[in-house]
Amino acid sequence: MTDSAETQSNAMWGGRFSAGPDAIMEAINASIGFDQRLYAQDIQGSRAHAAMLAAQGIISAADAEAIRDGLLNVLSEIEAGAFPFRVALEDIHMNVEARLKEIIGEPAGRLHTARSRNDQVATDFRLWVRDQCDAAIKGLEALMRAALVQAEAGAGWVMPGFTHLQTAQPVTWGHHMLAYVEMFARDRSRFIDARARMNECPLGAAALAGTSFPIDRQATAAALGFDRPMANSLDAVSDRDFALEFLAAASICAMHLSRLAEELVIWSSAQFRFVALSDRWSTGSSIMPQKRNPDAAELIRAKIGRILGATVALFTVMKGLPLAYSKDMQEDKEQVFDAADTLMLALAAMEGMLGDLTVNRANLEGAASSGFSTATDLADWLVREAGLPFRDAHHVTGTLVALAESRGCDLPALSLGDMQAVHPAITESVFEVLGVHNSVASRRSYGGTAPDQVRAQVARWQEVLG
Numbered sequence: 001m002t003d004s005a006e007t008q009s010n011a012m013w014g015g016r017f018s019a020g021p022d023a024i025m026e027a028i029n030a031s032i033g034f035d036q037r038l039y040a041q042d043i044q045g046s047r048a049h050a051a052m053l054a055a056q057g058i059i060s061a062a063d064a065e066a067i068r069d070g071l072l073n074v075l076s077e078i079e080a081g082a083f084p085f086r087v088a089l090e091d092i093h094m095n096v097e098a099r100l101k102e103i104i105g106e107p108a109g110r111l112h113t114a115r116s117r118n119d120q121v122a123t124d125f126r127l128w129v130r131d132q133c134d135a136a137i138k139g140l141e142a143l144m145r146a147a148l149v150q151a152e153a154g155a156g157w158v159m160p161g162f163t164h165l166q167t168a169q170p171v172t173w174g175h176h177m178l179a180y181v182e183m184f185a186r187d188r189s190r191f192i193d194a195r196a197r198m199n200e201c202p203l204g205a206a207a208l209a210g211t212s213f214p215i216d217r218q219a220t221a222a223a224l225g226f227d228r229p230m231a232n233s234l235d236a237v238s239d240r241d242f243a244l245e246f247l248a249a250a251s252i253c254a255m256h257l258s259r260l261a262e263e264l265v266i267w268s269s270a271q272f273r274f275v276a277l278s279d280r281w282s283t284g285s286s287i288m289p290q291k292r293n294p295d296a297a298e299l300i301r302a303k304i305g306r307i308l309g310a311t312v313a314l315f316t317v318m319k320g321l322p323l324a325y326s327k328d329m330q331e332d333k334e335q336v337f338d339a340a341d342t343l344m345l346a347l348a349a350m351e352g353m354l355g356d357l358t359v360n361r362a363n364l365e366g367a368a369s370s371g372f373s374t375a376t377d378l379a380d381w382l383v384r385e386a387g388l389p390f391r392d393a394h395h396v397t398g399t400l401v402a403l404a405e406s407r408g409c410d411l412p413a414l415s416l417g418d419m420q421a422v423h424p425a426i427t428e429s430v431f432e433v434l435g436v437h438n439s440v441a442s443r444r445s446y447g448g449t450a451p452d453q454v455r456a457q458v459a460r461w462q463e464v465l466g
């Protein structure tokens with residue numbers, strides 16, 4: 001640390017320490033390396049605070065104007081990459097205030113009246129996380145639109161539906177895509193809900209007990225776009241629920257992205273060939289020239305580890321902290337910053353992959369027609385048309401599946417005589433339900449896979465998203 005930097009650092013602490021911390025203490029204590037990302041929110045909060053102080057007669061209008069202009073100058077310097085961030089000043093708040101003093105002089109010292117770094121950082125961080133909720137909502141809406149394009153195009157494309165990754169019943173490509181639209185819609189709603197809950201303003205709580213100055217917390221809350229001030233000063237400076245809730249929503253969203261990424265990896269394999277990823281989202285092998293690796297999907301699949309890890313880390317930081325503020329809480333930001341960056345990258349990459357995705361309809365339909373996927377349709381027909389109890393129908397169907405399997409064919413290839421030998425009530429009309437297109441068309445219950453149901457759900461979501 002230079003003599004001038006040490007002197008300035010000590011001055012910021014009002015002479016409490018006679019000598020600056022050594023290099024190790026400085027390194028562990030400083031957060032400017034990462035919390036400089038809060039610069040816009042810090043300046044936004046300081047401008048609102050200064051305006052309120054002037055409106056309340058706590059500082060003069062002239063000082064408030066000097067502070068406002070000086071903060072805008074600082075903002076311009078940071079955005080231009082010309083701001084001298086200093087580790088000796090620890091964090092973004094002290095860096096901004098010190099630079100403000102260099103620019104405007106004495107009035108800068110009045111900015112921190114009726115405010116602590118505790119409520120200042122809580123406000124800055126809450127503003128930043130609120131912005132990230134907005135970004136996640138927009139990213140999810142873009143991804144949902146990309147999935148809806150796929151769903152609309154493939155409303156009638158038949159594919160196998162799986163349970164246990166085994167062929168179960170035929171569904172449509174559109175229906176499968178809509179399943180992810182529903183998942184991403186819930187993610188969107190979680191971010192919307194989290195944003196609404198966090199939209200209370202900590203500013204004015206000061207260090208932990210409030211302040212004796214006649215401040216107007218309603219005014220600063222409104223100026224910063226919050227619904228109201230937080231009602232308890234202890235809670236205001238010590239709460240990080242908003243960050244935890246953001247991370248929890250991000251973790252669930254990342255899990256959904258990972259599930260879709262896993263399906264893209266499987267579907268693009270030579271064994272499935274359901275889809276082909278574009279060259280933009282694939283890479284080649286360094287030794288095997290025939291390969292196209294789904295690297296983007298695999299990386300998205302892995303991102304849940306980082307985001308969930310950040311969630312666990314912050315829960316661990318917060319779990320044993322007494323009220324109100326402890327320095328442990330400085331460990332909140334890096335985790336959230338990384339998780340937010342990771343989530344937005346994964347959302348954008350998945351949107352791009354879905355937009356470029358080529359679907360092999362012939363392979364989808366061929367796979368849907370294998371594996372006795374219409375066995376359930378046969379059992380339902382026996383109940384509906386032949387009057388069998390479902391358990392008896394299940395047994396008859398199982399016998400016919402075993403017969404078809406022994407002959408190396410699928411159910412529709414059995415003759416009517418073969419079927420009647422198992423149960424005489426079976427008639428020619430059974431073949432109407434054994435084709436995969438007939439099967440999906442019959443699933444017309446709300447939320448079912450029938451093409452008309454898929455198109456109705458696509459239209460509903462298109463209206464919701466605008």
